[in-house]
Amino acid sequence: MNFDRIIPGRAWPARLVPLVAALVLAGCATVTPEAPTFQAPPAFKEVAAAPASGTWTRAQPAEAQARGEWWRAFGDPALDALVAHADANNTSIQQAAARLAEARAIARSTDADRSPQIGLGAGASRAAGIDRTATGQPGTLLTAGANFSYELDLFGRLSRASDAARLDAESRAGLLQSTRLLVQAETAQTYLSLRALDAERAIVDETVAAYRDTLDLTRRRQRAGDIAELDVVRVETEVASTESEALTLDRRRAELEHALAVLTGDTASTFEMRADRWSTVLPTIPAGVPSTVLARRPDVSAAQKSVLAAQSRVGVAQTAWFPSISLTGAGGYASPELGDLFKWSARSWGIGALLSLPLFDGGRREANVQTASAQLDGALASYREQVLTAFKDVEDQLSSLRILEAQSEVQARAVASSKRATVLSDSRYRNGLVSQLDLLDARRSELRNRRQALQVRSAQYQATVGLIRALGGAWDVKA
Secondary structure (H helix, E strand, O other), rough: OOOHHHOOOOOOOHHHHHHOOOHHHHOOOOOOOOOOOEEEOOOOOOOOOOOOOEEEEEOOOOOOOOOOOOHHHOHHHHHHHHHHHHHOOOHHHHHHHHHHHHHHHHHHHHHHHHOOOEEEEEEEEEEEEEOOOOOOOEEEEEEEEEEEEEEEOOOOHHHHHHHHHHHHHHHHHHHHHHHHHHHHHHHHHHHHHHHHHHHHHHHHHHHHHHHOOOHHHHHHHHOOOOOOOOHHHHHHHHHHHHHHHHHHHHHHHHHHHHHHHHHHOOOOOOOOOOOOOOOOOOOOOOOOOOOHHHHHHHHHHHHHHHHHHEEEEHHHHHHHOOEEEEEEEEEEEEEEEHHHOOHHEEEEEEEEEEEEOOOOOOOOOHHHHHHHHHHHHHHHHHHHHHHHHHHHHHHHHHHHHHHHHHHHHHHHHHHHHHHHHHHHHHHHHHHOOOHHHHHHHHHHHHHHHHHHHHHHHHHHHHHHHHHHHOOOOOOOOOO
């Protein structure tokens, strides 16, 4: 580069040429942001035969990977319809989509700074010295023309700023996917909780019917003089208490129904989910899912993009130490008379180049670099925390499923035993061999165990959805 041409007519001191050349070469060395790494063991602890030591794995971009329609594995058409409705109408998804659109618009605006800027202009000014007659009277000057400006991005300031804005938009895209996955999971979990309450309500109704049958028998025996009124009052108490529990379930169901309305973007006053038999399939997630699948979790991917954007902003702050060079040009017409404005003799033009390099700014540039570096450190810590949280979420749900499976087997034995005890107690009570208290205790035990078994089953569904969400979507990425 011939530095004498930057300022025509003036020679550069020889001792400044190496300094400027070093600045140019340093600025041209572009640092490409690198994806952060995370420690990924070969398999999750809950499914591995023996925990293995983790290795640092470079996180690969995962925005394009399919999350799959994982909810279809539950084989419930009502659930499919609810999730589709939530995808289209949920307000949280709409807000995240709006933020993504805003980030993409900002990225386009930032990228526009790298292009030449061309504009048209016209103006009129009145000042002394413009009048052609030189009378000293104020005159009017009319102008019309085009202007051109372009900043040479020799040191990568504009390109790095554009990269940072683009990465911010990609981070927003990851957050949109994370919001969508969250809404899908919450919709599925709320629906499954509602269906579990329907099944529990059916058990309670069945128990109430059994109590009423016992109450009828007890009243007949009391009228016959076989038993005292106390026995009747006891059964009436059990009937009323169990009916109260049924109303409690109705209240909880109404709250879940209203929550579903919000998730699907409907008003609670018009939304209705009718009670139905709980026939949802409980899918089994294979144990061979690799731990590296967490790299495609939307929130992890968004945190990764935030780190890359912070790296680019460090580069933007560092380029403030290098000079900026801008090219300008203007051409048009200028005349004090409107009729002469567009004559060839009224033409005017100009070109220029500007090189600027701040020498003293009170430490502002250094402070900006430190700020960008601190933001990068924060983004890295946030990314690592997101990865650690992702592993925790998966391990939590895997351990829950493992324990719930064992609990389900034990609870099933308890239900079978309590049912058998109720049948025997009812038969012996009708034959006068046991007291009424023995029968009521047997019924309470059966009701308690059946409801606990149902709650364990519901928890298995909740943990399965939670695991799918923790994995970032369908465990089969080809789904």
